[in-house]
Amino acid sequence: MTTDTARAFLSDNAAPVHPEVWEAMRAADASDSPYDGDAISQRLDEAFGALFGREVAVLWVATGTAANCLALAAMVPPHGAVVCHEEAHIEMDEGGAPGFFLHGAKLLLARGDSAKLTPDAIRAVVDPIRDDVHQVQPHAISITQASEYGCCYRADELAAISALAREKGLGLHMDGARFANAAAFLSDLGAGASTAAQAAAGDVDALSFGCVKNGGMSAEAIVFFDPTLADVARYRRKRAGHLQSKGRFLAAQLLAMVEGDLWLANGRAANAAAGEVARACADRLMQPVEANEVFVRLSPQEREVLRDQGFAFYDWGADAARFVTAWNTREDDARALATAIAGL
Amino acid sequence: MTTDTARAFLSDNAAPVHPEVWEAMRAADASDSPYDGDAISQRLDEAFGALFGREVAVLWVATGTAANCLALAAMVPPHGAVVCHEEAHIEMDEGGAPGFFLHGAKLLLARGDSAKLTPDAIRAVVDPIRDDVHQVQPHAISITQASEYGCCYRADELAAISALAREKGLGLHMDGARFANAAAFLSDLGAGASTAAQAAAGDVDALSFGCVKNGGMSAEAIVFFDPTLADVARYRRKRAGHLQSKGRFLAAQLLAMVEGDLWLANGRAANAAAGEVARACADRLMQPVEANEVFVRLSPQEREVLRDQGFAFYDWGADAARFVTAWNTREDDARALATAIAGL
């Protein structure tokens, strides 16, 4: 299905590749060492270390699923479990990948508004587990920034979850498929990339830093704030067939994003477009719009009207729709959608 | 380590991306459906079907390791085994990926000259296995075309192995990381792509059709000649984090290769360069040169002399070296190496 891109609000996951990313990839073509031994891959730790203001170990992989699962596999033994939201991507949309990468470890499902976890929600899952061999013990928590509903964890929320993780001896992972959108939302427009990144990441042990939904082609970064985890993940990445021999092209995508502030600028652009839409239908919103997703109550008839006008989007249950913007969503198109919804 | 590409014979796995591949990728940028629902991915079955002259189901993945292991996982249950050469890539160089993707299934190692299997070598492994639950039962055979030593299976050799596989009820997989080089060797210069492909593939159930070592960037095709295997592999690909949302860029690489005969032309170019080198040192060759790898007996001193002249290559044990050519190896450079070796 080829869609009219001007009016496509289906997802950010198939958006075009940003020109600067293309340029960086072309520059990476010059023959070099294979795998992650090339000069570009070797710059990742430093570039992300500068962004987050502390030492990190960074691995590229091609997909968010691989990033999430390799990060968690470094924290959780096969007989352990991960606490996540019942609507988290790892639970709902990764085809059972956590079960594969973690060798049968379990996902323990917590609830929470806007697909966000809270310490109480985590405790409600973790506390009833008897500390014996009959029940699977939690070893990590995974949160999503921005969440599946496009909502963001604030600094104090992140701190409270980190504190709980430390108290319980659990690892803490963040699925940042839309990390840039969260960072854009959580920081002032004038804030630098480093400030924004740190506000959005809080104090997690590992972050799946999204790039594909944000103007990249095929690269995500696993940022390990605990480098010992990276040592395990390197073996697991190869073992999962995710160590590409021309990995320089993945590294190049990531550096194009984070050596400047392209990642943040793209996140801001997508958020701005979503905000444009959201403002037109504040009374129909199902969730606060804090990133680049807009969940709107719309009857089947209303959705048909919009589709007749050329807008493409997914239904969200029987009486709603999801609109997703991307780095390349034009102001005009967002405004056209806003106007169309307002006119229903 | 950045090497002087003009004189680099380290491996084909980090060679530049072919201009036509770049072009196809750029053309794929226009926003489209995610995963493999896009128009380009949808053309794969037809394109490869035309190449192989029969119905196939094709999945793209980013690496040869993923291709091999997903193909085998569709054939072999966790309690089963795969017969392969003791020097096969799946045994030696994939970081245990078969154990991961096949959930602990076993590799049964056979021997054979030039890293090739023969029916006798396979029988020597399979026949002593008692048909009881105490021993792991074989479910598939995996062969490599061209082999780890750059040697090719002829039509009659393939037919004999297929026949044995059928007799024993085993699946048959071909690791074609360097399939193009084998197809180039096995066919006349005037032969068409389809003829060459069919000669090299024989009658296997699944083929890992290499692209990355042959001028691609990040795409390999799993070609299933038994489409029911593909149905399983689709779930497994997602579950392994190998279903890229912008999969159109992988599909585009593959189509650039096989909708014309670029794949075969690239294979021929690499083989020609290897032949140039081989002719200069026929008395030093450890293996027949039938693809793009040249294994040459060279003392440490001789290797030092070559490196001082700027040639880059890997040692192969204590008294030999491996030279690998690629689609972009220039005739001049191959001749320079040939001359240098001849002059030792």
Place this chain on the structure above:
Amino acid sequence: MTTDTARAFLSDNAAPVHPEVWEAMRAADASDSPYDGDAISQRLDEAFGALFGREVAVLWVATGTAANCLALAAMVPPHGAVVCHEEAHIEMDEGGAPGFFLHGAKLLLARGDSAKLTPDAIRAVVDPIRDDVHQVQPHAISITQASEYGCCYRADELAAISALAREKGLGLHMDGARFANAAAFLSDLGAGASTAAQAAAGDVDALSFGCVKNGGMSAEAIVFFDPTLADVARYRRKRAGHLQSKGRFLAAQLLAMVEGDLWLANGRAANAAAGEVARACADRLMQPVEANEVFVRLSPQEREVLRDQGFAFYDWGADAARFVTAWNTREDDARALATAIAGL
């Protein structure tokens, strides 16, 4: 902790071994073939076939966890899922064994009164699953007879679930850790063992036939009504370290149970004792008492009073207790407990 067995209502899982089981085990001592090649193991298929009135393939294993998971592993690929009740033993109390034996396959949790599933409850879980690779697809349903709350599926309930399983193409497994108690409840006192067994089993594909909680020592039977499943399970049993070399002692336990009607008599005895208790506290019951478990609303103070009188049992949350009877619970002891509860 050694308890006063006369007043122990903790669980049936540590009850003494029935004298007839002991006798059968002693008789099995005479040296014989190892694994399941012995004459006793060889009688299992016939004995259970007679009980269920159709051809079956039977494997012994030492634990209910192994029985459940090996049965399911024969039905469900690693990328699949099993629908079960959210309080099922496989979900709550098996230490993640399904994740291990099924290689990361998922449990999909359904709700239902008395820890029983209904077609509607199953549909509520299964129907929203999109038929694509992003979501884990169900391959089997597992129900528990009697359920975790000691409640039994009637013939029509079983038929409805079977019909749904067939409609959806799902395998159907029954965890019968307390199958004997269910069979006792579901059949008249005068009913023969075969009638009782068939009423309780319905039309499932595989049954974990419990023996340990019913007077056995260390044997459970996996009864495969589809013999092709058994062929896979045999390999998986060995691979899981569950093929005991002196398996004749497990087979002997099972034959002692099912070649006569000891299994059913033991189930009836335990049920009768539970009934005795239940009649004394009908107004306090949290669940219908249909097997050998009695869930009773009791305040902490009331529980303390009972414990002071020497009764042993587990708390069930803050305001209740669980009493479990076994084949050896004496009428006097059940009556004493009944009297004590009535006197609170």
Place this chain on the structure above:
Amino acid sequence: MTTDTARAFLSDNAAPVHPEVWEAMRAADASDSPYDGDAISQRLDEAFGALFGREVAVLWVATGTAANCLALAAMVPPHGAVVCHEEAHIEMDEGGAPGFFLHGAKLLLARGDSAKLTPDAIRAVVDPIRDDVHQVQPHAISITQASEYGCCYRADELAAISALAREKGLGLHMDGARFANAAAFLSDLGAGASTAAQAAAGDVDALSFGCVKNGGMSAEAIVFFDPTLADVARYRRKRAGHLQSKGRFLAAQLLAMVEGDLWLANGRAANAAAGEVARACADRLMQPVEANEVFVRLSPQEREVLRDQGFAFYDWGADAARFVTAWNTREDDARALATAIAGL
């Protein structure tokens, strides 16, 4: 196949249960706590600690396969490997159980006379492995005492292997399916059980202490000399369905063996019978007889003669046979076999 036990030299794995083991099991019947919370299981650490003269953590399991694999799973991550002899039980006869329990970790096969490893043999496997993610890294060594050919590691041989393990940072596991036979061989007839046990165990991290082949019914002990490994193994045992609810009957078997010196006496008895046979055919022996297995060169015709006389045993390839004695092999029967072979 029921055999004449008086003349059965097939295997020790189906021998009768020793009367003292039966007695201990009967004594364990009195109702008690489930799993390993019972008073008998709780004595295991102390009993084995006394035997080995140091702190240990001990888990019972039903089979040697489970013991070996749970021990190794506590030492080796899924992406790692175990070095073992190419004829080790874990490689040849456990139906792929290591691949299952270790989640796809690899067995690296070393060679050595009499199915024993040496430091050189281990180095020959380990040293060529490049320390990179492409090759599976060794994490443990597993040796078998007595070996698959009934041969024993001496103190200095054990010390050399331990030293190598420490040097390489590898765990060290001992498969002691016939540990008693090794201990009997390695110690003087007058030596106490503790002296014998320590001589045979050397300085390993975990020992699968066999009981089933030595007069037990269904219990093996995993003896962890590093208690932190036991903490992992406890979860893995449950997860593998090996935590029996009436575990007291397994613990009772083990205590019957090791609280006195029954285990050693049984080992000595079996060894004595094997010695009787071996003396009669010194010129036909394929391996030194150091335990309870006798490998004898015998033509097909000679084997037929013996079988016609009522002796039962397995062929060992085309021109040999394996005779195994057990704790219950009578002197007369061993002598009869010896005479029969001598008379060929």
